[in-house]
Amino acid sequence: MTILMVDDNPVNLFVIEKILKNAGYDDCVSLSSAQKLFDYLEQNEKEIDKKSIDLILLDIMMPETDGVEACRRIQQMDMFKDIPIIFITALEDSSKLADALDAGGMDYVTKPINKVELLARIRVALRLKYEKDWHAEQEQKIQNELDLAMQVQKGLLNPPLEEDNITINISHLPSFKLAGDMYYWHKFDDHRYGVILLDMMGHGISSSLVCMFISSVMRDTIKELADPELVIKELNRYMALLHNPGNDHNYYFTGIYLLIDTREKTIEYVNAGHPEGYVLVDNNSLLPIERGSYAVGFFEKIEVKKSVIQYEDNIQVLLFTDGVLEALGSDEDVMLNKLQLLASQKWSNIRSPIHLVIPEEHHSGQGDDMCILMIQAK
Numbered sequence: 001m002t003i004l005m006v007d008d009n010p011v012n013l014f015v016i017e018k019i020l021k022n023a024g025y026d027d028c029v030s031l032s033s034a035q036k037l038f039d040y041l042e043q044n045e046k047e048i049d050k051k052s053i054d055l056i057l058l059d060i061m062m063p064e065t066d067g068v069e070a071c072r073r074i075q076q077m078d079m080f081k082d083i084p085i086i087f088i089t090a091l092e093d094s095s096k097l098a099d100a101l102d103a104g105g106m107d108y109v110t111k112p113i114n115k116v117e118l119l120a121r122i123r124v125a126l127r128l129k130y131e132k133d134w135h136a137e138q139e140q141k142i143q144n145e146l147d148l149a150m151q152v153q154k155g156l157l158n159p160p161l162e163e164d165n166i167t168i169n170i171s172h173l174p175s176f177k178l179a180g181d182m183y184y185w186h187k188f189d190d191h192r193y194g195v196i197l198l199d200m201m202g203h204g205i206s207s208s209l210v211c212m213f214i215s216s217v218m219r220d221t222i223k224e225l226a227d228p229e230l231v232i233k234e235l236n237r238y239m240a241l242l243h244n245p246g247n248d249h250n251y252y253f254t255g256i257y258l259l260i261d262t263r264e265k266t267i268e269y270v271n272a273g274h275p276e277g278y279v280l281v282d283n284n285s286l287l288p289i290e291r292g293s294y295a296v297g298f299f300e301k302i303e304v305k306k307s308v309i310q311y312e313d314n315i316q317v318l319l320f321t322d323g324v325l326e327a328l329g330s331d332e333d334v335m336l337n338k339l340q341l342l343a344s345q346k347w348s349n350i351r352s353p354i355h356l357v358i359p360e361e362h363h364s365g366q367g368d369d370m371c372i373l374m375i376q377a378k
Contacts, residue, residue: 001025001027001052001054001126002027002028002029002051002052002053002054003020003025003027003028003029003054003055003056003057003122004028004029004031004037004040004053004055004056004057005017005020005028005029005030005031005057006031006032006033006034006036006037006056006057006058006059006062006067006070007030007032007057007059007062007088008032008033008059008062008063009059010032012059012088012111012113013030013032015113016028016057016088016113016118017030019113019115019118019119020122023119025122033062033063033064033065034062034064034065034066034067034069034070035064035065037056037058037070038070038073041053041074041077041079041080045079045080053080053083054083054084054126054129055083055084055085055086055122055125055126055129056074056083056084056085056086057086057088057122058070058071058085058086058087058088058105059087059088059089060087060088060089060091060096060100061089061090061091067087067089067100068096068099068100068103069103071085071087071100071103071104071105072103072104074104075103075104081104082129082132082133082136083129084106084107084125084126084128084129085104085105085106086105086106086107086108086109086121086122086125087100087101087105087107087108087109088108088109088111088113089108089109089110089111090110090111091110092110106125106128107121107124107125109121146177146178146205147177149177149178149208149212150177150178152212153178153179153208153211153212156182156184156212156215157170157172157182157183157184158170158183158184158185160351161185161187161193165190165191165262165377165378166193166260166262166375166376166377166378167350167375167376167377168185168195168373168374168375169350169351169352169353169373169374170183170353170371170372170373170374171352171353171354171355171370171371171372172369172370172371173354173363173364173366173369173370173371174369175323175366175367175368175369175370176205176208176369178205178208178209179208179211179369180199180200180201180202180207180208180210180211180253180369181197181198181199181200181211181321181323181369181370181371182197182198182200182211182214182215182218183195183196183197183198183371183373184196184215184218184219184222186219186222186223188223188226191261191262191263191264192226192259192260192261192262192263193259193260193262193377194222194226194231194257194258194259194260195257195258195260195317195319195373195375196218196222196231196255196256196257196258197255197256197274197319197320197321197371197373198211198214198218198253198254198255198256198274198296199253199254199255199274199321199322199323199369199371200214200251200252200253201251201252201253201295202251206251207251210242210251210253211253213242214235214238214239214253217235217238218235221234221235221238222257226259227259227268227306228257228258228259228268228269228270228304228306229270229304229305229306231257231270232255232257232270232272232293232296232302232304233302233304235255235296235297236296236297236299236301236302239251239252239253239296239297240297240300240301242297243297243300250297251297252295252296252297252298253272253295253296253297254272254273254274254275254295254296254322255272255273255274255296256269256270256271256272256274256277256289256319257269257270257272258317258375260375260377262377262378265310265311265312265315266308266309266310266311267279267308267309267311267315267317267377268306268307268308269289269292269306269307269308269309270292270293270304270305270306270307271289271290271291271292271293271307272291272292272293272294272295272296272302272304273291273293273294273295273296273298274291274295274321275320275321275322275325276288276289276290276291277289277317277318277319277320278317278318278339278340278343278344279309279315279316279317279318279343280315280316280317280318280343280344280346281309281311281315282311282312282313282314282315283313283314283346286340286343286344287309289307289317289319290307292304292305292306292307293305311377313378314376314377314378315376315377315378316343316346316347316374316375316376317373317374317375317376317377318339318342318343318372318373318374318375319372319373319375320339320370320371320372320373321368321369321370321371321372322368323366323367323368323369323370323371324339324354324357324358324370324371324372325339326366326367326368327358327362327366327370328358328362335357338357339357342356342357347374347376350374353372353373353374354370354372357372358370
C-alpha cells in the first residue's frame with residue numbers, strides 16, 4: 001500500500017510522514033509539486049510491476065499547478081482516477097473547498113493538521129477504496145464469465161445454409177452480451193429441414209440462461225420428433241419443468257417452428273404466440289404465418305394447431321422477433337410495412353437480412369434482441 005503526499009512545503013511533508021509512519025503506514029512517498037506527482041504517476045504506469053497507489057494527500061495551494069487543477073488532471077487518467085484524494089489546506093474559503101471537492105476530491109483536512117482527524121479520514125478513504133476495488137474485481141470476474149457465456153451461446157447458433165434446394169440467411173443482434181432470441185435449423189435428409197426461431201420472455205442474463213437451457217433440449221427434440229405439433233408440445237413440457245409456484249414471473253417463449261420438405265413442396269408449421277412472419281408462395285401469394293397455439297411455457301398444457309402450406313415451384317419465408325418491430329421506435333406499423341414489402345419481393349444474394357429493414361445506426365443500443373431469418377426453398 002502506497003500513500004502519496006504532495007506539498008511544496010518540506011516541513012508539512014515531514015510532519016505528515018511522521019504521523020503516517022507512527023500509525024503504521026510505512027510506504028509513504030513525499031512529492032514537492034504537482035508536476036512531480038504527475039511524473040511519479042507516469043513512471044508507475046510504465047513499470048511492469050506497478051505499485052498499488054491507495055491514497056493521495058494533496059495540498060491545495062501550490063505554485064504553477066495547484067491541487068485543484070492537479071486533481072482534475074488525475075480524474076482524466078483512466079488508471080488513476082479512482083485513487084481517493086484528500087486535500088490538505090490552510091484555506092477557509094468555502095467556495096475554494098467546494099471547487100476542490102467538485103474536481104474529484106473525496107475529503108479535506110485543514111492546517112494545522114490534527115493527527116486524530118487526519119488518521120480518521122485516511123481510514124475512511126482507504127476503507128472506501130478497498131470496497132470499491134473489491135467490487136471492481138467482482139465486476140471484472142462477472143464480465144469475464146459473461147464473455148465466456150457469450151462465446152458458448154454464439155457457438156450454439158447455426159451458420160447460414162446454402163444448398164441447391166434451400167437457402168437460410170440470418171441476422172442475430174443481441175441487445176446485451178447474452179441474448180434471449182435463439183434460432184436453429186436441422187437437416188433431416190436431402191429434402192427435409194427443420195427451422196425454429198424463438199424469443200424468450202425478457203432479455204439479458206436471466207432470459208438468456210433459460211434460452212440456453214431450452215436450446216440444449218430443443219435440438220434433440222427436433223431431431224427425434226420432427227413434426228411441428230409434437231415438437232412444440234414437447235418444448236412446452238420442458239418449459240413447464242421450470243415453473244416455480246412461488247415465482248410470479250415464470251418464463252415462456254414465443255416461437256415458430258417450420259418443417260420444410262422440398263420434395264413434397266410443403267411447409268408444415270406451428271406459430272406459438274410469435275409475430276406472424278410471412279410466406280411468399282411461387283412469387284405470387286403473400287401469406288401470414290398464423291398463430292396456432294399460445295406461447296410455449298405459458299400454460300402447463302397447450303393446444304397446438306399445425307398448418308400446412310403447399311407450393312409448386314418456390315417459396316420464401318420471412319421470420320423475425322418482436323425486437324425488430326420495435327427497432328425504429330414506438331410506431332411498429334412502419335416496420336411492419338417494411339417487412340411486408342420485403343417479404344413480397346423476390347430475393348437474391350441476401351447476406352445480411354437486418355440491413356434490408358434497419359439502418360446501420362440502429363443496430364446497436366436497442367432495448368431488445370433482434371433476429372431475422374430469410375428462407376428460400378425450391
